[in-house]
Amino acid sequence: MKAWVCDRVGAIDHCHQVEVSTPSPKSHQILIEVHAAALNFPDVLKVLGKHQLSMTPPFILGQEGSGVVKEVGSSVVGFKPGDRVMFLCLSSLGALADFIAIDAHQVTKIPDSMSFELACCLPLTFGTAYLACIVHANIRASDEILILGAAGSLGLASMTLAKQIGCRVVCAVSSVERARFCRSRGADEVVIYEGAIETLEA
Structure with a gap:
């Protein structure tokens, strides 16, 4: 099968598309034919050797995908x-390949109505939002929460979860355009902090 492999950490140009053996699933794993995969900032950090969880080359890129x-x-x-x-x-990579063998508890079914392109972008962002909002912050329907950088992928995921729970959501963004976007996605209030540092220093 084809896969994008990093053969040395330190630079993006150490990544190449090569032929590798198709994996065989262990008893607790699922073999998935990958239809779409997402690249995230942690992928880049791992290639550069700057992520807190180091990878030993060679390794296949990609932390999330669908298929x-x-x-x-x-x-x-x-x-x-x-x-x-x-x-x-969760503990490795491997999404940027024709196939991946992965532990079953790291896999979730998706409905027929959801595209593979959309599904491959959900696990890391919404998983992080869930950990932050539900597991750690333990938000409740009566809460009012402030989301910084709300127009980004993690901010948007956090806002979506909070609104589903019933929270009142205040979003902090850096521009009028981002404020309009957050309001269109359900924000109750929006704070624009563009120029805030200059205003405070004046």
């Missing part, structure tokens, strides 16, 4: 060949 189940391990339940899924590589 179709081709094979399931003997102990896997709840999945079958043909299922449409998205996945998040």
Whole structure:
């Protein structure tokens, strides 16, 4: 199969598309034919050797993706060949390949109405938002929350989760355009901090 592999850390040009062996799933894993994959800032940091979780080359790039189940391990339940899924590589990478063998608990089914292109962008962003808002902040329907950088992917995911729970959401953004975008996505209030430092220093 084809895969994007980093053969040395330190620079982006150490990444190449090469032929590698198709993985075989272990008993607790699922083999997925990858239809779409996303690149994120942590991918770049790992290639540069600047991420807190170092990778030993050679390694296949890509932390999240989506595709179709081709094979399931003997102990896997709840999945079958043909299922449409998205996945998040928690302790490794590997999404930028034709196939990936990944632990079943890192895989989630997606509806037929969701495109692979959309699904591949959800696991890392919404997973991070869930950890921040639900696990750590423990937000409730009666809460009013402030989201900094709300027009970015993580901010938007956090706002979406908070609105679903029933929170009142205040978004802080850097421009009028971003403020309009956040209001269009359901923000209750928007604060524009463009020029705030200069104003405070004046």
